[in-house]
Amino acid sequence: MSFKRIALLILTNIAIVVMLGIVLNVVSMLTGLNFGQMAGSSLDMGALFVFALVVGFAGSIISLLMSKTMARTSMGVQLINTHNPAPGLEAWLVGVIRQQADKLGVKMPEVGIYEGEPNAFATGATKNSSMVAVSTGLLQMMNQKEVEAVLAHEMSHVANGDMVTMTLVQGVMNTFVVFVSRLVGWVVDRQILRNENDGPGAGYFITSLVLDIALGFLAGMVVAAFSRHREFRADEGAARVMGESASMISALQRLGTMQPAELPASVKGLGISGGIGSLFASHPSIEDRVDALRRIQL
Secondary structure (H helix, E strand, O other): OOHHHHHHHHHHHHHHHHHHHHHHHHHHHHHOOOOOOOOOOOOOHHHHHHHHHHHHHHHHHHHHHOHHHHHHHHHOOEEOOOOOOOOOHHHHHHHHHHHHHHHHOOOOOEEEEEOOOOOEEEEEOOOOOEEEEEEHHHHHHOOHHHHHHHHHHHHHHHHOOHHHHHHHHHHHHHHHHHHHHHHHHHHHHHHHOOOOOOOOOHHHHHHHHHHHHHHHHHHHHHHHHHHHHHHHHHHHHHHHHHOOOHHHHHHHHHHHOOOOOOOOOOOHHHEOOOOOOOOOOOOOOHHHHHHHHHOOOO
16 A cells, blocks of 8 residues: 555545534634633633544544445446346356355445456445445456455455444544644643633644644554454454455465555555555555464364
């Protein structure tokens, strides 16, 4: 995964947090509604925490609810009619995913194909309203067993509820960013710059904005680390669905010889590939994933 894509994810999340904070502050000034005494002469820690929760989770939840629509639009995903798929590839894909969904005890997801280099992803608001999409590049470059393993990996993400889990983790980190940035902003504005006006001063706004960005990058590292942990679990889930780990190992090794496609920020953490072994990588290295699979006892 390129740094550009990682930076886009982090900057998008920071932008959502910053914009929500600005909007609520403007609404508060225009209407007199009190979202928490965060920049006045006194500081209400309880109100600030509630404000941080609202702003922190709002962006993550909105992104989760829109994830399927965003993925279909940005990737050009063509959905397959799962009730009446075309003979051949479509029927085979639907059959494989239906069998895996039954085995994992989840509702049949939407199934889609998109044009692009080798990759696949799962997304959706809940495990029973999900979508699994696979690229034409992956279908062309892998054999059936390898494709089945990749699909089992994505279905494991669905069954594990990783879409919701990642949203909760991102929301918690966003809350931390909003709370700390505004707390430090108040200290700078009131205690260091000695602003004695009723409203917030420039120190509050500038400090909060700078810390939203800086802490947003640190939060991105934590979210990426959690994503890497979930990838190992999804790999193991794929091996258990397949009843063997050789197919998943083979699929990963084949991906290691390719240039996997970059996924949109909204779904990249749930794709099959894309890690670069850095603090911002959403996936572990291929070597680490293969080693972990070889240690699984089935």
